[in-house]
Amino acid sequence: MNFQLQLDTSGAPHEATLLNLSIEKADRLLGWKPKWGFDETIAETVSWYARVHAGTVTPPGNHPHPNRGVSGYFTMKSMEEMISREDAEAQSKENKIGSVIVDACIEVHRLLGPGLLESVYESALAHELVLRGLSVATQVPIDVAYKGIRFEQGFRADLIVEKLVVVELKSVEQVSSAHRKQLQTYLRLTDLKLGFLLNFGASLMKEGIIRAVNGLPEPSTLGVSASLREKTSFSR
Numbered sequence: 636m637n638f639q640l641q642l643d644t645s646g647a648p649h650e651a652t653l654l655n656l657s658i659e660k661a662d663r664l665l666g667w668k669p670k671w672g673f674d675e676t677i678a679e680t681v682s683w684y685a686r687v688h689a690g691t692v693t694p695p696g697n698h699p700h701p702n703r704g705v706s707g708y709f710t711m712k713s714m715e716e717m718i719s720r721e722d723a724e725a726q727s728k729e730n731k732i733g734s735v736i737v738d739a740c741i742e743v744h745r746l747l748g749p750g751l752l753e754s755v756y757e758s759a760l761a762h763e764l765v766l767r768g769l770s771v772a773t774q775v776p777i778d779v780a781y782k783g784i785r786f787e788q789g790f791r792a793d794l795i796v797e798k799l800v801v802v803e804l805k806s807v808e809q810v811s812s813a814h815r816k817q818l819q820t821y822l823r824l825t826d827l828k829l830g831f832l833l834n835f836g837a838s839l840m841k842e843g844i845i846r847a848v849n850g851l852p853e854p855s856t857l858g859v860s861a862s863l864r865e866k867t868s869f870s871r
Contacts (some may be wrong), residue, residue, distance in 0.1 A: 660826065663778060665798045729829045729851060732769065732800050737844060739763040740833050744840035753806045756835040757793055760804070769796050777825060792821055801830035805843075810834045815845065822849040 661667040671679065743759045761771045772795045779789025794802035803818050810832060818832045828851035837843030 728797075729799050732797050733829055733831065733846065735767055735769060736764065736796060736800065736802060736831055736833075739767060740831075740835075740844065741840045744835055744837075744843075747835075749806070749836050749838060751806060751835070753793075753804050753835070756806060756833075757804050760802070760833075761794060764794075764796060770798070771796055772798075777821070779824060789824070790821065792825070795825075795827075799827060799829065801825060801827055803830065803832050805832065805834045806836045807834060808836055810843070810845065815847070818845070818847050819849075822847060 658667065658669060740760055743756060743763055747756070747759060757773060761773050764771045773793065775792045775795045776788040777790055777792060779786045792801050793804045796802060801818065801821050803814070803821065805814060807814075814832055814834075818830050822828070822830045826849075828849050830847045830849070832845040832847065833840075834843030834845075
């Protein structure tokens with residue numbers, strides 16, 4: 636089957652001129668790189684659709700095409716179900732990481748006790764998380780953009796675990812509202828969904844754990860009581 640792309644030169648408005656997709660943020664925050672270039676992606680997409688229409692490829696799902704009778708065509712419902720499953724898996728991963736972070740910070744506090752410098756707890760917690768099989772980046776510089784202006788290293792996140800969870804550490808007698816707002820801002824600017832504010836200055840570590848979310852549903856169990864969780868909402 637031959638496909639021919641024709642350029643519309645009528646000048647009529649089209650939604651394609653309004654579409655924009657950038658991986659700049661994913662590259663900057665997570666280090667993600669595209670697997671294919673633009674030309675290769677277009678060629679692969681056209682080839683895939685050609686194979687589907689020829690009946691040689693069965694896409695995910697099991698819904699017959701209304702005209703051709705070829706099984707495996709997507710419907711809106713099947714796509715929504717697939718996206719829902721992917722979202723649930725991602726949320727489950729973040730919450731599992733959160734449970735490990737909670738257990739790890741309790742272990743660090745139990746062995747070191749309160750009153751040390753934040754840098755000590757940062758190094759100890761990062762080491763404990765690595766021992767538990769998680770990847771940890773420390774003092775991660777985050778750029779901030781404002782109306783076309785970019786500020787390099789607008790702030791530094793103490794820890795980012797598995798490129799999914801922000802962790803901010805304190806060693807103070809009592810956490811302030813400013814500390815909570817700081818974590819909320821970090822989540823919004825990184826577009827990550829889960830963060831922890833951990834105060835190692837607390838007498839009991841469970842009293843120094845604050846959980847903040849940015850669009851992440853609460854899990855049924857996390858290993859920390861609901862009174863320690865902090866739900867946050869963000870306006871865009």
